[in-house]
Amino acid sequence: MIIAANGPFDFSFTYDYMSRQDDCLYDVSDGRIRKAEIINGKRVLFDIYRNDDGVEVEVLMNDGVSDRAVRDYVIDWLDLSYDLDDFYRFAKTDTRLSPVVDGLYGFRMVGKVSIVEAFLWAILGQQITKSFAYVLKRRVIEYFNHHINYDGGKYYLMPAPRELSHLSIDTLRGMQVSNRKAEYIIDIMSHIGEGTISKDGLLAYESYDEVLDFLVSFRGIGPWSANTILMRTLKYRNAVPIGDAGIKNALMKTDDLEARPSKPYIERETLKYGSYGMYATVYLWEVLVQ
DNA sequence: TCCCAGGCCTCGG
DNA sequence: CCGAGGCATGGG
Numbered sequence: 001m002i003i004a005a006n007g008p009f010d011f012s013f014t015y016d017y018m019s020r021q022d023d024c025l026y027d028v029s030d031g032r033i034r035k036a037e038i039i040n041g042k043r044v045l046f047d048i049y050r051n052d053d054g055v056e057v058e059v060l061m062n063d064g065v066s067d068r069a070v071r072d073y074v075i076d077w078l079d080l081s082y083d084l085d086d087f088y089r090f091a092k093t094d095t096r097l098s099p100v101v102d103g104l105y106g107f108r109m110v111g112k113v114s115i116v117e118a119f120l121w122a123i124l125g126q127q128i129t130k131s132f133a134y135v136l137k138r139r140v141i142e143y144f145n146h147h148i149n150y151d152g153g154k155y156y157l158m159p160a161p162r163e164l165s166h167l168s169i170d171t172l173r174g175m176q177v178s179n180r181k182a183e184y185i186i187d188i189m190s191h192i193g194e195g196t197i198s199k200d201g202l203l204a205y206e207s208y209d210e211v212l213d214f215l216v217s218f219r220g221i222g223p224w225s226a227n228t229i230l231m232r233t234l235k236y237r238n239a240v241p242i243g244d245a246g247i248k249n250a251l252m253k254t255d256d257l258e259a260r261p262s263k264p265y266i267e268r269e270t271l272k273y274g275s276y277g278m279y280a281t282v283y284l285w286e287v288l289v290q
Numbered sequence: 291t292c293c294c295a296g297g298c299c300t301c302g303g
Numbered sequence: 304c305c306g307a308g309g310c311a312t313g314g315g
Contacts, residue, residue: 125296125297127294127297128295128312129295131314133296178311178312180298184298219299220297221298223297224298225298241297285296
């Protein structure tokens with residue numbers, strides 16, 4: 001199955017980006033990204049890899065997920081439906097973004113389709129280094145040991161929200177998750193398990209402001225966490241995680257600042273990007289890569 | 291030792 | 304509404 005993008009897409013950037021993460025929910029090797037997932041309640045394992053017309057998907061194991069559902073999943077995951085040229089037209093007019101997008105033609109945001117994963121990551125990722133956050137994520141997911149075995153490999157699946165909400169504080173503390181984060185995870189996952197929070201419910205909101213207010217009403221979800229979810233999962237093109245350490249460092253570099261920029265500075269500079277704020281953020285993060 | 295990591299909550303003014 | 308302090312842990 002071949003999927004074309006709406007505008008430019010270069011799989012090698014997706015591949016490089018994913019290679020730099022230490023995410024236990026996919027494997028990267030030999031030009032392929034392999035992922036196990038539960039779609040519509042059924043397990044599936046598939047590879048994605050470069051194709052001249054976009055990205056090729058090869059299903060390796062399937063409990064009955066339709067091709068259409070796998071296709072929609074990949075489009076969502078790799079953000080293939082977004083009109084990236086529209087962003088580029090804007091970026092070329094901006095002195096800060098113009099050099100940043102140069103050399104990254106066809107780089108797209110890697111999304112998080114699962115809200116369970118998105119909330120878990122938003123909480124675990126707070127304050128600590130990304131590499132440590134990935135260690136914590138791995139510990140939580142490996143604890144449940146849901147996986148698909150294939151060709152000698154083991155491919156992990158996200159646990160269900162109710163499984164996560166039934167974890168004890170002590171179990172999470174044993175994984176070196178902080179006390180407060182443990183509380184947040186258990187609470188949020190019980191909301192997802194009960195349906196108070198659902199992807200459809202979040203997608204049904206009319207405006208950015210409304211869904212942001214709803215998200216930050218939960219303990220443990222602040223502006224940064226809410227905006228990471230708005231970006232990667234709900235695809236709000238104006239979402240920017242103000243206060244993010246990566247944005248601070250990126251702006252310090254692009255704007256040649258002596259010190260780390262203040263929150264008002266970041267807010268002012270990213271707000272003017274409007275509906276391009278999300279992709280501006282995604283590209284600014286890349287200036288910190290080597 | 292101190293500061294920073296893909297922050298957030300609580301509390302005192 | 305705003306700023307300070309605490310939280311957990313690893314790395315420079």
